[in-house]
Amino acid sequence: MTKKTQTNLNENLKRLREIVSWFESQSELDVEKGLEMVKEGSELVKQSRDRLSQIENEFKEIKSQKQPL
C-alpha cells in the first residue's frame, strides 16, 4: 500500500513532466497526438489531485514493552 501510493504519485509527476516536455519540444503541434497527451495529462492531474487532497491521518500509539535490554 505504502509502496504503491508512493510509486503512483512519483510516476504521475514524472509522466506529467514528460508530457510538458513533449509539448515544449513541438514547433508545429500534431493535433491528434496533442489531444491524446492532453487526455492522458488530465487523467494524471485528476489522480494526483485526488491523492493530494486532504486525507485524514491515522494515528496509532504502540505501547513500548520495557523488556530488559
Add this chain to the structure above:
Amino acid sequence: MENIFSVSEYLDRLNATLKGEKAKVLGEVSGVQEYPGRSYLYFSLKDKKDGSTVKCFMWKNDYKLSGVALTDGLEIIVSAYPNIYKPNGGMSLQVESVELVGEGALKIAYEKLKGKLASEGLFDEARKRHLPDFPRVVGVITSKNGAVINDFLSNIGKFGYEILFVDSKVEGQDAVRDLLSALRILYVEKVDVLVLMRGGGSLESFQAFNNEEVVRAISKFNAPTLTGIGHDKDVPLCALVSDANVSTPTAVAHLLSHGFEEAGATVAISEEKILSAFSGGLRDRQFVLENSGALIEKRFGELFETFKRAEASLQNALGQIDLRITRLGEIISESSKNIFREFENLSARVGEKISQMQKTLELGSPERQLARGYSIVRHAGKIVRNKKDVRVGEQLDILLSDGKIESRVTKIATKI
C-alpha cells in the same frame, strides 16, 4: 500468633520492600572491579563530605547502556535501589544506570564519543539517506507529554499518513532504555521514515541523545531517519547521525509534508503548461486554415501566369521555327543553282583539258616518230639505248613504221 519467617523468607520480604526505595544517589566512584568475563561489576560510591560509603552492584549490560566509563574519583549519579545479598547478608545498591555530573564531565565525555563515532564515519554525509518524497507510514518517537507531539501533529498536514507513535522518556539517562525499546519496535514495523523529537535543554538533559547505544541504533535503522532535537550549543550526537536534522517539531512536520506540497504545485503548473501549449497549437492550426484559401488562390494565380508565359513563349518559338524553315528552303534552292552552274563550268574545263592531252599524246606517239624516219632497235626484247647494251655478233631487231628488220652487230664504234 506473630508470623515467623525463615532468614531467607525475611530477606526476600526485605528485598521486595527495598526495591520500592529506588533513588538517585550522588557520590564519587572508588574501587571499581570489572571482573572480565563476568556479566556484572562492583564499585563503591563515596560521599565527598564525610566519606560515607555504599557498595554498588551493576549488570554489565546496564553499564554499557549508560555509556559512562567508571574511574576512581569520578563524580556520578546512580539510579539504584538497595538489595541484601542473601548468602552473606551484605547490603548493596543495585545500580540501573549511571550518569555524569556537571557540565565539564559531560562535555569531555561528549567530545570523546563524538570523536570516536566520527572516526568510524557515522556522521559522514555519504551515509545520509534521502528522505522519501511521499512518506506514508511515519514512525514517531517522543514524549507524549509536552508540546512537541502536538506541534508536530498540528503541522504535518493531512496527506493520509499512518503515524505510528511510541511514547518515550526524553530526559536524562533513564530515557536510554525507552529510546532503544522504541527504536526496536519501529524497526519491526518497517516505517517509511523515522522521526525522533524532543525540545531544547541543557547538555545534561540531552544525555540519552548522546548515548552511544542510541546513536548506533539510529545509524542502523532500516528507514531514513529525521531528528528534531533542539539543542543549546552542542549538537546532540543523535542529530549528527540521523539522515536529516532540524531543530523543531514544526520544522520536522514541514520537511515531511514538503514533497506533497511541492507535488501540488507541480501538478498545477503542469496542467497549465499542457493546456496552454495545446490551445496555442490549436490557434496556430486555425490561423493556417483561415489563410489557406487565400494562399491557394495566390498559388493558382501564379500557376496560370506561368502557364500563359509558357504559351506565349511557345507561340514565339513556333514562329521562329517557321521562319527558319522558309529561310532554309531558300538556302537549299540557291545552293542547287550554284552547284549546277559550278558543274557546267567544271565539265567545260575538263573537256578542254582532255582535248589538250589528246593532242600532246598524238604528237609524242612512237608510231608518229617511226613514220618520220626514226626506228627502234631491240636486243633480246629490250630497247638498245647505248653501245654497251650489245656486243659484236649479237642479233638486233630494228622496228620501222611499216615492218621489222633482223640484223647482226658487226662492229661497235665509239663515235658516230
